Amino acid sequence: MGEYWNIKPELEDSVKQHFSAPPEAEVELEFEVPEKDFNTAGRGSSEVKDLLKRLGVDSETLRRIAVASYEAEINLAAHSKGGVMSCMIYDDLIHLRFLDKGPGIEDITQAMIPGYSTADELVREFGFGAGLGLPNIQKNSDALHIQSAKGSSTLLELLIFFSAP
């Protein structure tokens, strides 16, 4: 079982607190992301973005959330057997959770290297699979957590604070 954490040092306390005792979310959304369905993939992120605009989240934070959630949602469609995207909104942060049905990531550290990709032909035909998904998600998140093993499902979750210090 592989596990990967990347937390912005200055936010370590708040992130740990959030994960050790997750409070009840103010607003929750859930989206089914089917395997290789690039027509519907991206709809979840788009709805999340609309919702955050309604909440008045500032445009720079919104941009980071849009990039990270869209990348992660496309990843789910491109590399997994499908899964679920959940979005938990609090008054100070957003928690995005992507849980798939496998096949798992063999080496997470390797997957984090920019340019590394296991995308197949079909995925590349759609214009995805440049190997920039995970590094890009990490760049735009305040905390990133990935848990996976070969042959099992992958959990990717990230936190982005609304007023980043």
Add this chain to the structure above:
Amino acid sequence: MSKQKAHYFHAIQILGDNCTGCTSCVRVCPTEAIRVRNRKAIIDPTRCIDCGNCVTVCHFHAIIPRSDSMKILEDYKYKVAILPAAYFGQFTEDVSYEVAKAAVLKIGFDEVAEEAVITEFMVKVIRQYIRNNRDKRPILSSNCPAVVRLIQVKYPSLLPSVFHQEAPMSILTRYLREIIEEEKGIKDEDLGIFLIAPCVAHVTAVHQPEGAHTHLQDGAFSVSMIYGKAREHIKELQNNPPKIDTYPKGLTWALSGVQAELVDCEDIRTLSVNGIENVMEILSRVEDHYLDQYDYIVLRSCTNGCVGGCLNVENPFVAMSRLKKMIKEGKPNEINLEGIDKLYNSGEFDVVPLAPRPIMELDKDIKSAIKKMKRINEFLTMLPGLNCGACGSPSCYALAEDIVQDRASLDDCVVLLKRHSKEEEDNY
């Protein structure tokens, strides 16, 4: 110049007597600006972007475009009409470019200028702007006023990427003011410059320019009105062919795809999008940074670009085909815009940074906004989810939002009302 009053203006007007409350307009509004209340449509002026969808869809002549009356010409000694390229796509093919242009001189204008004349200059300015602002790529075109307003209300995070220079029409107006005063000795207050507008957004832009330092044009008339008046002089001009300069190679402004092709070059990759639904999808993708491979995106609210504007008379596809024919068959013309570079270099075409006009926020404070969002979700579970629009709000979600914002009540839902009355019947 600018003898017309400056007040917030939309070029769309509702005639309450004609409105049947049918809700067609409610459903086609891209910014959800329209509601039907007490069986009459009302437009929220802060949300309206003047795209003209409601004007096109209304079959009862209840939502009509507003443009100026030709009477205002009387206020000026020297009157100039600026023709958009789309104008030339309105006439049947037996009417030549020259005749269509000269006809405008017969209906009360002393001079007629064309947007097409500055196409080449604009391409140069746009390319230079893109090269100077590589960090903001993709740069989004700003010559469609409805798109600029759409970005202000729904995609404010993209405002820094918008091409921040005057629109071609305004650059031309600024230039004409300079040279007409200089060459003809006409005082600024005697000079009236009028835009012939293919769409309501351009009429609005004349009266309510976004980002402009000054009001440039003195009024706007619709293409259809000018076309109607110009037609009366076509026969006479065809028998007596006029000598007048034309710029066929510049007619590309009216056509979304062709404009992008002109800007496209070795180091600039362009994308062209038209139709407001497509524009919104692309802007959302730009927000996700998924279109960073492009340097310039041409965005037009109407089908095929300005030829699709609701103040034209001809179908956008037919008009586009005619313009393409004119462009193809036309000979390049020597264009001399002496002094325009001087104006450009001295910053005369600069605009102030565009300000956001956010409409989506439920509340200024995020905690209150979340509370409202929760209440919206509660109402949403009670509503039938048919999005029929019969309540006068565009969707069940919009009604839930209207209820929470005290602009509607649950009783407005026709479906719930019917269910309740049936339950009551069953109980007795």
